[in-house]
Amino acid sequence: MKILVINGPNINMLGIREPGIYGSQNYETLLCDIDAWANELGCQVECFQSNHEGDIVDKIQQAYGEVDGIVINPAAYTHTSVAILDALKSVGIPAVEVHISDVTKREDFRQISYAGMACEEHIIGKGLEGYHLAMQYLCKKYK
Ligand code: DQA
Numbered sequence: 459m460k461i462l463v464i465n466g467p468n469i470n471m472l473g474i475r476e477p478g479i480y481g482s483q484n485y486e487t488l489l490c491d492i493d494a495w496a497n498e499l500g501c502q503v504e505c506f507q508s509n510h511e512g513d514i515v516d517k518i519q520q521a522y523g524e525v526d527g528i529v530i531n532p533a534a535y536t537h538t539s540v541a542i543l544d545a546l547k548s549v550g551i552p553a554v555e556v557h558i559s560d561v562t563k564r565e566d567f568r569q570i571s572y573a574g575m576a577c578e579e580h581i582i583g584k585g586l587e588g589y590h591l592a593m594q595y596l597c598k599k600y601k
Pocket residue numbers: 467468469531532533534535536556557558559560561568
């Protein structure tokens with residue numbers, strides 16, 4: 459089974475950006491953790507991060523026929539991007555939405571998730587462990 463992990467804007471700034479909200483671990487260590495989790499679960503994984511909405515749409519389209527599951531933290535595009543929602547619906551690949559912080563307890567503008575409407579599971583506010591839980595979910599269901 460191949461899982462694609464997609465992270466949106468500013469996730470590459472983990473460890474620097476608002477550590478009180480997103481923690482002190484940086485993006486590179488998240489990538490190492492994801493590799494270790496893939497190993498543990500016996501699946502293949504590819505990670506992709508972009509600050510650009512269209513690049514995320516392109517990556518989702520390219521996953522069609524290539525990937526069995528998507529873990530996506532669209533970051534700020536969660537709350538604005540119908541294009542990412544439509545891309546996820548277009549490819550129909552099982553997807554899990556992850557948010558590091560508990561967006562349900564934050565500002566009003568974070569209460570809508572467009573991408574989440576195309577995701578079958580939502581892991582919110584579990585920190586970086588959320589990516590692990592999302593990968594476990596996909597492997598358990600689709601491997
Ligand atoms: C986030 C929550 C979003 O509201 C925010 O814009 C992010 C990160 C999270 O993982 O908690 O960049 O997706």
